[in-house]
Amino acid sequence: YDMRFLHREIRWQTVAAAGALLLSLAVPHDPAHAQDKTYVMKLGTATINEAQHQWCKDFVAMVQKDSGGRIKGEIYPASQLGPIPREIEGVQFGAIQGYVGPPEFLVGVDSRYEVMSTPGLVNGMAHAIRMAADPEMQKMMFSFGANKGIHGVALFVSQPSSIISRTPVRRLADLKGKKLRVLAADMQQEMVKRLGASPIAMTLGDVLPAIQQGTIDGAVLATTVAATMKMYDAAKYITETGQPIIFSMSFISKKWYDSLPPDLQKIIDTDAAKAATEVEPWASDFYEKERKLWSEHGELISLPADEQASMMKMLVAVGAEVAKRKPGLEKPYEVFAAAAKRTAK
Secondary structure, three states: OOHHHHHHHHHHHHHHHHHHHHHHHHOOOOHHHHHHOOEEEEEEEOOOOOHHHHHHHHHHHHHHHHOOOOEEEEEEOOOOOOOHHHHHHHHHHOOOOEEEEOHHHHOOOOHHHHHHHOOOOOOOHHHHHHHHOOHHHHHHHHHOOHHHOEEEEEEEEEEEEEEEEOOOOOOHHHHOOOEEEEOOOHHHHHHHHHOOOEEEEOOHHHHHHHHHHOOOOEEEEEHHHHHHOOHHHOOOEEEOOOOOEEEEEEEEEHHHHHHOOHHHHHHHHHHHHHHHHHHHHHHHHHHHHHHHHHHHHOEEEOOOHHHHHHHHHHHOOHHHHHHHOOOOOHHHHHHHHHHHHHHOO
């Protein structure tokens, strides 16, 4: 056998093998294999049986249906995945896939999130719902945290804030000297100071024990949260100040989101927005239902009309003043204030 032909044959076989390898690397894998993969989506929230939990239920049902089961959702309410800071860290690093809660809890990730605690500019549920759907507001809020492992997907309204207290707050003067729990946001802390009370930043899981032990006199809190957690056993009184409005956001792990095929990414974004829209009327109805429940176990209090109006005038200036002394917050405040004005009726 002519060795020249043998060497030539070996060279051609080598070239052919190399070509086949390059071709296999260049050609995408069979999409059918990607279609077979199942992605687990664990969602955590600190609350239970209220708007945030309901959003999770609606969102998971939509995503599982629209993805044909390729995304499997698991919901963990009532801080089952850990305290709020741990859940947020879990989302950032991809240990869990989503967290739902007031954006102010993420001020450690991006201080601009606290703009949603601006008091005095949003008056009631209907106004807040219009504002949450405002495209400019959503665009701004979803952009925060993008470089810290956070992908914002939904913005919706929980309800107006109230003050739950161990002793009745029937007038603004009754707040003088009281220690009230707030979110870790200067907007809320400044608001409480203006009302004559002392703000104490505290995560939700610590609120009830602190009230029971007398560490705090009350809390700026959602009525539905107070009712579903049966806080009326420790504090019978809720004063419906309505400030600030409590917005909720849904945060998806950017690390996990980026690992999804484009069609599943689109499903996540689309269904998150759809679930936010659908949960709004549910949240409004639930708010009224829980107000009634609370009145059966405790007392709902409204400030005198003149004092409520006086409080609102006093709080209007809080946002601008806090924003001026915090670098990076002025522009978000301007967007928030413009959206509040644009969506008012």
